[in-house]
Amino acid sequence: MSAPALRLQGDLWIGDNRLARDLKITAPAGRWTCLLGPSGVGKSTLGRLVAGLPGRARLDGDATAVRGRVAMLAQQDQLLPWASALQNVTLGARLRGAPADHRRARDLLDRVGLAGLHHRRPATLSGGQRQRVALARTMIEDSPVVVLDEPFSALDAGTRMAMQDLAARLLAGQTVLLITHDPLEAARLGHAAFLMTAQGSRPVNLPEGPTPRDVSDLAVTAAQAAIFDALSQRCAA
Numbered sequence: 001m002s003a004p005a006l007r008l009q010g011d012l013w014i015g016d017n018r019l020a021r022d023l024k025i026t027a028p029a030g031r032w033t034c035l036l037g038p039s040g041v042g043k044s045t046l047g048r049l050v051a052g053l054p055g056r057a058r059l060d061g062d063a064t065a066v067r068g069r070v071a072m073l074a075q076q077d078q079l080l081p082w083a084s085a086l087q088n089v090t091l092g093a094r095l096r097g098a099p100a101d102h103r104r105a106r107d108l109l110d111r112v113g114l115a116g117l118h119h120r121r122p123a124t125l126s127g128g129q130r131q132r133v134a135l136a137r138t139m140i141e142d143s144p145v146v147v148l149d150e151p152f153s154a155l156d157a158g159t160r161m162a163m164q165d166l167a168a169r170l171l172a173g174q175t176v177l178l179i180t181h182d183p184l185e186a187a188r189l190g191h192a193a194f195l196m197t198a199q200g201s202r203p204v205n206l207p208e209g210p211t212p213r214d215v216s217d218l219a220v221t222a223a224q225a226a227i228f229d230a231l232s233q234r235c236a237a
């Protein structure tokens with residue numbers, strides 16, 4: 001199934017509480033779109049809407065109905081506590097009643113740096129290790145649309161960069177909505193980016209060219225600074 005573009009427009013609500021108005025966010029097909037904005041503005045809520053998760057949230061404007069599977073890596077890793085890392089990675093297939101691809105699951109766990117930890121339960125893993133199990137679980141799905149909600153936030157700088165590179169490679173061609181607080185992450189990984197506030201959304205300029213971009217690229221540094229500036233102004237407003 002080819003990856004669709006996403007269009008998210010209108011006011012975002014949870015019940016009677018309007019979180020943000022006049023959103024105009026478009027995520028190009030098969031590309032990474034980053035969503036930035038102050039804490040509590042509704043980024044995760046929007047991500048859950050895209051993923052079709054049940055709840056009281058709604059967008060009262062025009063939104064693309066996403067057909068087919070959406071994989072979501074939520075802010076809390078949501079691993080099953082009684083299942084091993086490997087069983088957590090193959091959970092989606094088991095829930096669909098499909099045969100689990102253990103070989104691929106093991107390979108992904110190795111690639112996210114968890115070789116030797118396949119049989120550990122989540123409680124015996126660090127926060128960053130659990131986040132990487134959740135990342136492997138998201139990547140094995142091969143969904144046309146992927147929502148990543150702060151997927152690298154628990155990782156040290158070196159591991160974070162390595163996981164960004166791996167995700168950019170393995171999710172190439174899928175439509176990815178990346179929710180992040182990290183301007184550098186957006187500048188490295190985004191083909192498009194939006195800053196979301198309670199008053200609306202606006203596109204953020206990113207460097208041209210292939211991703212993941214080099215951190216030492218001056219265009220990346222400049223984009224990072226511009227995003228940081230925009231975020232501080234919006235948060236101070």
Ligand SMILES: Nc1ncnc2c1ncn2[C@@H]1O[C@H](COP(=O)(O)OP(=O)(O)OP(=O)(O)O)[C@@H](O)[C@H]1O
Pocket residue numbers: 014019037038039040041042043044045046075
């Ligand atoms: N189930 C819920 N019922 C009512 N309000 C909720 C619910 N879930 C979240 N909220 C509220 O909705 C707002 C948006 O939350 P959300 O988690 O989407 O924000 P966010 O932009 O992702 O924040 P952060 O960057 O801190 O993760 C917050 O004010 C939160 O308290």
